[in-house]
Structure formats: C-alpha cells, structure tokens
Amino acid sequence: MTTSVDVQSPVHLTAVAADNLPAVTPDLEDLYREFERELLIPLWTEIGDLMPLSPRSKAVPHRWRWGSLRALAARAGDLVPVGRGGERRAIALANPGLAGRPFATPTLWAAIQYLLPGENAPEHRHTQHAFRFVLEGEGVWTVVDGDPVAMRRGDFLPQAGWNWHAHHNATTEPMAWIDGLDIPLQYLTESQFFEYGRDEISDAEKTTPERSRSERLWGHPGLRPLAASARPATPGSPLLAYRWEATDRALTDQLALEKEGYGGTVEPGHAAVRYTDPATGADVLPTIRVEFHRIARTAETEPVKETGSSVYTVFDGSGTVTVGEKTWSVGRGDLFVVPSWQPFSARSQAGDSDSDSGALDLFRFSDSPVFEALKLSRVVREAAP
Template identity: 75%
Template sequence: MHSVCMRSYTSSVQTPVRVQPVAAPDQPQVTPALKTLYRGFEDEFLVPLWTEIGDLMPTHPRPGATPHVWRWDRLRRLAAQAGELVPVGRGGERRAIALANPSMGGRPFATPTLWAAIQYLMPGEDAPEHRHTQHAFRFVVEGQEVWTVVDGDPVPMRRGDFLPQAGWNWHAHHNATDEPMAWIDGLDIPLQYAIESQFFEFGRSEISEAERGTPDRSRSERLWAHPGLRPVAGLTSGRGSPLLAYKWKHTDRALSDQLALEGEGYQATVEPGHAAVRYTNPVTGGDVLPTIRAEMHRVARGSETAPTRDTGSSVYQVFDGSGTVSVGEHTWSVSRGDLFVVPSWQEFSARSEASASDSDSGALDLFRFSDAPVFEALGLHRHDAEDAVR
C-alpha cells in the first residue's frame, strides 16, 4: 500500500532528477525496493549522496576548462574585420570578442571564473560610458594612444601597460588617433554569473570635452604612481587599486633588475632565470582587484620554469618573445600576443626560446591573470611545485 501511494502522482511529476541503481561494491544491493526508493527520490527532487560522492567530492580538482591556445595573429585579423563591420555604440557597447573555452559549452568564458577578450577600437571612435559590478582590467600588447576614462579621469593606454578597474566605476574609451588599437580585457564575469551577483548600468552616450583630453599621465598616476609613497590625505582604495595604470617602463625595469641581481649572485628571482612581479594595490599591498591577481613573468633565454600546479585557473598572454609552454598533456610553441589557458590543478611550465630578434628584452615575457584572490579568501588555494608534482 505504501509503495502504491508513493507512486500515485508519478505521472504528473516532471523532474530532471535521475537516480540510477548501480551494481558496485560500494553501492547498496539492487533490488525492486531500492528502485522504488530511487523513483521516490526523483519525484521529490532529491539526490542521495552515496550515488554522487565521486563527482561531488573527487580526490583532486576536475577542471571544467580545457587547456587551449588562441593565436594573436588570427584574433587580431578577426578583430580588424569586426572593426569594419560592427559599430560601437549604445546596446552593443564594446567591440569585444571573448575567448570561449572549448569545454564550456560555447559560453564566452575562458575558464569557469575568468573572462578574456580582445577589444578593438577604430580611429576616432568612442566606446560609450557604462559601469558594472564585474571587476576588470585592460592589458596592452600592442599599440598606444587610446584613453580609457574612469570616473572622469582620462588614462592613457600604451604597450605593456596594465590598467585595473574595480567594479561599479563609470568608464568609457576613446581613440584620439588615426590608427586602430587592440588590447585584451580581463573580467570576473563567469564568477559573478555563477554566483548571481552582477549588476550593470548604462551611462552617458558621450563623454565631455574635458574627458576627451589626452594627458600623458592620469590624475590617478599623479597621485598614486610614486614608488614606496602614498598620499596622506585620508584617501582609501575602495574595492580595488586607486592606481589606474601600471606603466610598462616600471615593470620592465623591475624584471631586468631581478635578473641582473641574480647574475651578481643575489637571490632575487623565483627560480634560476625566472623573474616575476605582481601588480599590487598601493594602499593595502594586496592584489589590485578583489577577485583577480595579475603578474608579469620574464623567463631568460634558454631557461625553463619548474612544473607547478595551482587550484584555480589562469590566463596567460605572451607579451614578448617566443618559447614553448606545457599545460597538462598539451605543449605549444607560442609567440607575441598568443593567449592560453591553464585550468585548475593542471601542470604548467614554460621554456624561453626568445632572442633579440623577437623580444625587446631578449627573454620570454608572460602576462598572467588568475582567480587566486578568491581561492585564498576562501582558504582553498593550493600550490604545488616540482617536488610535489613529480
């Protein structure tokens, strides 16, 4: 009688839940009663842990993203074609073309937490003002003389510059030159999409003449871009770094000095031939954005980094030089502008094959951004170097 009552409404229930009995040593014996129990679970939208624990609690991360490389020359060519065909304006907002990881069902996500896109602005064009809760940055691998205007502050963008922008700040872009320009955008769109936290708001369709200025340094740089110094004016950093542009000349010098000090016998590098710097908030010393970590790595010619793996995912762009990178079971030759993904807990290493013919520094320079601040804040970050990987 009990089983009849339990199934009396089955035909009216539409449920996506499917619980299948499995004949296995760690599973209960498959009997008609067990099958009836499982149908009852389905009708009530319930899933027993003992049938799912292998997927829900694996022995190590099983990333949803796949290692993949995108070639800069192809991205640049397609972006230029889009520049001729696709207008920039209210509604479309940006001529941004996102990297879609092959394993993420066609969604415009590089990894489950990170968005990466090439953005392209034609001569004289403006990208209209808007704001969003997603934290963002721009990184310039080629070109110059586009300005991003953040809360009324025009910030110049040039090759090698890193420009973070915390969420919910008004921003627009304008190209004051007669040449198109391309750069990469990084955002935490997939993360905020997954946790259903995102907001977006349109701003003005046109920025003011004052904001269309072309200063060599933004107001944020004049106030904050003095190494080791911060203003004593009671200013706070808000949700991210108040410094809106980290200039390549400073990054380049820091990396060069690390390798030079290593050559003089001092311990200054991550490992032999591998210099690295992290972009930081001048107020807190922490990451520039709450959900994104950004770094620049320089691998001297002939040097190879030790294999490492981390929880969380990363996107890399080759800023300069050439070399070979290995991600999990994949190995690629890469050169300036190429982008590639390192999914969670996938082994990564890079070997520099750069020279003066393809690199200003003679080394392989890699820009990296990751979701490490999120994992660290949740106590979930884990890093294994060569000894743990092998």
C-alpha cells in the same frame, strides 16, 4: 502518492551494481523513482563527481593565436558598430570545455577589444572587476570616473567594479588590447549588476594628459597620500595605470641581480612581479591576481600545480609551454589557459630577433585571491623533468 511537483522531474537516477553501493532490487528502483518525484539526490550516487580525489576542471588547456584574434577583430571592426546594445567590440575566448559559454575558465573572462580611429565606447559601470592590458599600439584613452588614462603597449590598467568608464580612440589608427574580468565568477554566484552611463563623455574628458590624476596621486613608489579624499570608495587599486617602463625595469633588475650572485628571482632565470594596490599591498583587484613573468633565454620553469585557474598572454619573445598533457610553441600575443590543478611549465627560446628584452615575457592573471580568501588555495611544485 502525492508528489511535490507537477512537472517532469529533472532528477534522473540509475541504480548501478558496484562495490559499496546498495544491491539493485525492485525496491531500490522504486525508492529512486520516489527520490526523482520529490527532487532528491542521494550522495552515494554522486560522491565521485562531487568529491573527487583532486580538482577536475571542466575547463581544458587551450591556446589562441594572436594573429588569428587580431585579424578577426579587424574584420569585426568593419562590420560591428560600437554603441548602446553591444556596448563594446569585445570578442571573448571560449574554452572548449565550457559548453560554448564565453568563458576562458570557470571564473575568468578574457577578450580582445578593438576600437577604430575616432570611435568612442559609451560610458557604463558594472560590479565585475576588470582590467586592460595593451599588447600593441597606443592612442586609446580609458576614462574612469572622469579621469582620462592613456593606454600604451605593456601598460596594465586595472578598473575595479562599479566605476564609471568609457573609451575613446584619439588617433588615426585602430587599437586592440586584452580585457580581463571576473564575469564567470559573478555569473555563477548571481551577484552581478550593470548600469548605463552617459552616451557621450565631455570634451574635457577627451583630453590627453601625459599622466592621469590617479598616477599623479598614487604613482609614487613607496609613498601613500594621506588625504582622506584620496582613497576611492570602490574596492581595488586607486592607481589606474601601471606603466610598462616600471615593469620592465623591475624584471631587468631581478635578472641582473641574479647574474651578480644575489637573490631576487623566483627560480634560476625566472623573474616575476605582482601588481599590487599601493594603499594596502594587497592584490590589485579583489577577485583577480595579476603578475608579469620574464623567463631568460633557455631557462625553464619548474612545473607548478595550483587550485584555481589562470590565463597567460605572451607579451614578447617565444618558447614552449606545457599545460597538463598539452605542449605548444608560443609567440608574441598568443593566449593560453591553465585550468585548476593542471601542471604548468614554460621554456624560453626568445632572442634579440623576437623579443625586446631577449626573454620570454608572460603576462598572467588568475583567480587566486578568491581561493585564498576561501582558504582553498593549494600550490605544489614538481621536480623539472
């Protein structure tokens, strides 16, 4: 028989005796060999894997300790230069279930980036949507399309795809922060583009203004500029920095209102905010949702299962978190992954000795906008044990 391929087929089929499957006979075996030669796969051999009763993520719950990440980043600072080729001294979290790929989840990238005093990370741009979240220190400036933006502890700095950007450390101390991107999603969909920019940014771009141009234009709550030129051409929020002071105040006010007998918290002792595009009210990035959660001391969140995945960073405080069948103690800087349809809950054990707010503060980013756009979003809240 003439085959459609001249190389060994990557398709391998095994006839299995089981209820609701065809009887294993020489004719069936011969049929399967013909399927292999023609690169065909029958649904009846794959349906359990392709159409499970509920999501079965290849990613697994996992926690990374900040102390180890920070120490290894510092060692990399001594050994690995920043420049063309490697571009960034960024060290990605590799989920144990994803075959050694540098992916925290099937759709999300998370990394620690480290920049030494006086170093400049060269300019480039890419279609991947990105953000920076600062866990410690200050003194690095990210320059987005020529706009210098200060980076300080607790600040969230979104940067939508296809914006030119570079970083420079204007101080005498190294600095580390968390990068989040949708690299795995764009890798899976084969939709990514990348372009090199200038090797050096100008002296004018290395200035250190208190507020970036984007903050001066878009950083006024409830007020939207009417100038047609104000809105950038790229998707995502035009505001390049969401400052910690505003986030902290919003969370503090929610818990205070709860104590006064008014609404405003997600559940008892659980305050939360979402970073949004000030022009549209939508998510701050097209493919990434970003939130901040504050859990008061001794409060425990209700277990929640969601389609899609998320990465959490412990900004402050301590507590225990449960993801699926895993439970960990966590502290400042630790990161952990919640895969699709794995129940997640957290209990705060924070106090004045380990938290500026006296609570467990959690920074979260997820792929929820993608699932909502595809009408695949599903959320189930379970009764707390």
